[in-house]
Amino acid sequence: MSSNPSQKRRLAVVTPRKASYKDLSVYHTRDYLDAILYSGNPGKTEGEAEPNAEFGLEDDCPYFLGLSEYVQMVAGATLTAVSALQQNLSEIAICWDGGRHHARKSQASGFCYVADCILAILALKRAPIPVASSSGGLPIPIQKPRIMYLDLDLHFSDAVSEAFYSPISSSSPQILTLSIHHTAPGFFPISERAKLPDVSSPDFDPLTLSIPLHPGASNATYAKIWPLVERVRDTFRPDFIVVQCGVDALAGDPCSTFNWSLGGDEGSLGGCIQKIVDQWAGKKLLLGGGGYNSPNAARAWAYLTSISTGNPISLETEIPDHVGFPLYGPSFTLDVPAGNMTDHNTEEYLTSVKQCFDNVIISLEQRMTASH
Ligand SMILES: [Zn+2]
Secondary structure, three states: OOOOOOOOOOOOOOOOOOOOHHHHHOOOOHHHHHHHOHHHOOOOOHHHOOOEHHHOEOOOOOOOOOHHHHHHHHHHHHHHHHHHHHOOOOOEEEEOOOOOOOOEOOEOEOOEOOOHHHHHHHHHHHOOEEOOOOOOOOOOOEEOOOEEEEEOOOOOOHHHHHHOOOOOOOOOOOEEEEEEEEOOOOOOOOOHHHOOOOOOOOOOOOOEEEEEEOOOOOHHHHHHHHHHHHHHHHHHOOOEEEEEOOOOOEOOOOOOOOOEOOOOOOOOHHHHHHHHHHHOOOEEEEEOOOOOOHHHHHHHHHHHHHHHOOOOOOOOOEOOOOOOHHHHOOOOEOOOOOOOOOOOOOHHHHHHHHHHHHHHHHHHHHHHHHOO
């Protein structure tokens, strides 16, 4: 989609290509790819592949018939969206099948078999971008692109955040990850990086950031933390923004942890995405993610698509008649309203998050300045 703030944009549907073995091996290990891709092992047919705990192919990531094709299509769709941005075909690209933020280099995890978010970031990182138009026949100066990964899923983006975590790096900062999520003892996924950053710790990396929220997080809470997200953006000045739009933080999800709503007040999921696509500089890649109330996930991604076109449809829109129509009761409308869960993110807690990020921003500024 071409970007024209607050104006309608032209939408084009692009047929995704399948990711090749080479595409996937940019991040995944050969051993893992051989376990999930029958094409990577010519001697093995798809039906012969075994569940394999070593590669995480068990529990919520079982081996299934068609896994090879599925992995190639998910990663291929995200990489097709990346190409559309890099080739200047659009300012905004969407792949709702992407956003598999728990998949690791050699391990499936949390319903994620392929690390399409990481592959997308690596592809964006690789291609230099022009700084400005040339004049007088001078070569066009180029710079390494900066990519901000923002994860709105209920769960911490463990695989993505840890893939780029580098507390002692002195190289030019190119990738910043910021995940807004719930974390608690025993709550998936377990990771040191899921906690509020401790700026005084030697492990602190100002490019690997987390904003953990307590149960019941509502629009009001997201509205209060959103200025912190924008301060991080202003300090990092990304050329590309990759947004993982998991919708399991919405009210009505079986995870029943947060109480976010799709539209309405300041701070809603729709409101946050609208700010990103209408007001943020840089090209945007919108990916999907978790979401276990399927009708609500469909509602959310349909609404976010309409926001991205610059022409948000009314939340009162009736669900059109189709084979899944009965699943959309009792409202049969587009909206995913908040429930009546108590928001446990107190003023005191949100103030502590702000104070933490005051220091995070100083540290991030120092890291950005040190690289010049
Ligand atoms: Zn999730």
